[in-house]
Amino acid sequence: MAAPAAAGAAGDADRSAARAMLQAIAGQQGFYGQLAAEDLGLPIVLLPPPRTLAAPEREAAAANAGFGRALRLLELGLRSEGVREWNFTRRGLGDRELLAAAALACEHEAWDLCINTSERTRSEVDLAQRFPTPHRSQVLQTTRRVGIDPAYVYGLMRQESRFITTVRSGAGASGLMQVMPGTARIVARRIGLDFKPAMLADPDTNLLLGTSYLKMVLDDFAGSQPLATAGYNAGPNRPRRWRDAPVVEPAAWIEAIPIGETRDYVKKVLSNAVYYGALLGAQPPSLKARLGSPIGPPDSNAPPSDRELP
Known part of the structure; x- marks a missing residue:
């Protein structure tokens, strides 16, 4: 009977060590600090604001x-x-x-x-400085119209453009939501907008096209924010391939994303969204709720993927 007792003791030691490691990072800001807190059964606590500037x-x-x-x-x-x-x-x-x-x-x-x-x-x-909410009335209005969580949109937009309306990437993505002209053309057709490339420079139109595209990608992945976020960054076809593997927890799936930029992007966007959810009044802030269900191949009864999405 000594062997089972030894095995149990070893398991207890491993669990204690794992808990100690989680406790060491649970107070940190960002993706893994948030995840560690929730794994320990603790709420994600927002840091108190600093002393008012004199x-x-x-x-x-x-x-x-x-x-x-x-x-x-x-x-x-x-x-x-x-x-x-x-x-x-x-x-x-x-x-x-x-x-x-x-x-x-x-x-x-x-x-x-x-x-x-x-x-x-x-x-x-100062979380209000680190996670500002510019264009707030338009973001709330547009996300209600599109039917998508404004905290998620803010988390993505903060990572995409830092809210600079004139920013343009080397690949040609433009504006607040960093929308590509080809993507904008497809989305505009679907939502009934008579699109001209110059419209991407208009913040309100850019926001409408970007949030509409994000909602389309999110719907195509049955509401999975990790998959949709990866799809927004790397194109939907890549996460479709990356999910074709054994079922794993969302955080493990994210950590296995083979493109470093996308892996970092997904973690930052979802962590951002947790803070924005709290700042916009959603309670309680939860990263695990955004990570959702384990990720693996789609169910055999799931509708076919929207292959027109760029």
């Missing part, structure tokens, strides 16, 4: 010549130069100075600078 702190940021030059460069359409100037100026700043600089960027709707600057703080964390 007027002198805000005034010092506004008077900083480097930040002023950076914002002026952005106004002139010289985004790369403005970002470089901003990043150079923020070197060596403490948390309170970074929070004040991020607040200044948010006031000027330089959302990428706001997010990226606020993310550098350590002792004080």
